Amino acid sequence: MSRILVTGGSGLVGKAIKHVVETEPEGSPFAKRAGEEWIFASSSEADLRDPVATEALFDKYKPTHVIHLAALVGGLFKNMKYKLTFLRDNSLINDNVLRSSYTHQTSKVISCLSTCVFPDKVEYPLNEEKIHIGPPHDSNFGYAHAKRMVDVMNHAYKEEFGCNFTSAIPTNVFGPYDNFDLEDSHVIPGLIHKCVLAKKNGTPFVVAGTGKPLRQFIYSYDLAKLFIWMLRNYDDVEPVILSVGEDEEVSIKQVADAIVKAVGFEGNYSFDTTRADGQFRKPASNAKLLGLVGKFEFTPFDQALDETVKWFVTNYDNARTGSKK
């Protein structure tokens, strides 16, 4: 019997894991297995910044495994505004979850980092060995330092107590159930929402920055499968980058063009170059992942984007959008 607690179970990645576990056909390596119980927790069940609430959540479910996704999350602009809050909230959440996993003798924890944690000035591509070799980009140093400490804690828990704690490092994630807030979200959900409003209201569609920065994107349902693979097959403390290939970088302009096409927006759009570009690029290698998993079929970017736009339009009234316009 395994009881798998997914913290952050109501977010983009948590909902994707729930979807995959519940919809993969029997026999799929990603389907729910006999004897498995999956629990998807949100902040309303326990505020994980609070150690007492965290212990109570672990007392209630007594998980054998934890996929730890819960975090204060945001795109470039939210990270720039709330550096201390990103540092404190995420440090508290991570310390509480790892501590309660230890006190409850959880047999395995996979925590979620991000390619944002890597050094700003570094030789590309990024790989799992380069997390701590220089300071992160200034735009997200609060979030990045809190997340880096998870890797440090994983090693310390292993060395002092023999714990089986590890971490996954995804690139920029998108998909159904994302946060589509106009200001505080990541680029894809933010631009989908802006473009849908521009089409509906006949207003301008404005993309922040120059459009030149490059990013690697992963579809949330692909990422969900990789988390499930890690849960079942990976038992080392060292992190694994969960990403498409380093040759699959996409510029923000290409993202905007693809969104315009998927939304069916017929007007012109512009770039607001007074707004920040953030890090120019951060290409990450998936060589370690592919060496372990073998072959993995990533959903083509345009198909994943189409599915996300359709989901947003269909679920507009219930999607997380901050405010409706």
Ligand code: NAP
């Ligand atoms: P998300 O959609 O914003 O979801 C965040 C989740 O964390 C929600 O379930 C939220 O619960 C929960 N949460 C936030 N604060 C909490 C608290 N104080 N106590 C308990 N739960 C709390 O984020 P996501 O995109 O799914 O991110 C999942 C993980 O992936 C995070 O660790 C993030 O750092 C990492 N990541 C994300 C991206 C990306 O592009 N999105 C890229 C790389 C890594 P409520 O629903 O109740 O608020």
Ligand code: GDP
């Ligand atoms: P990052 O990958 O951590 O930097 O996070 P984002 O997903 O926020 O992507 C930021 C990049 O997209 C920057 O180059 C921004 O200038 C650009 N961008 C363009 N429009 C938007 C938008 O509406 N929201 C966000 N978050 N970024 C945007």
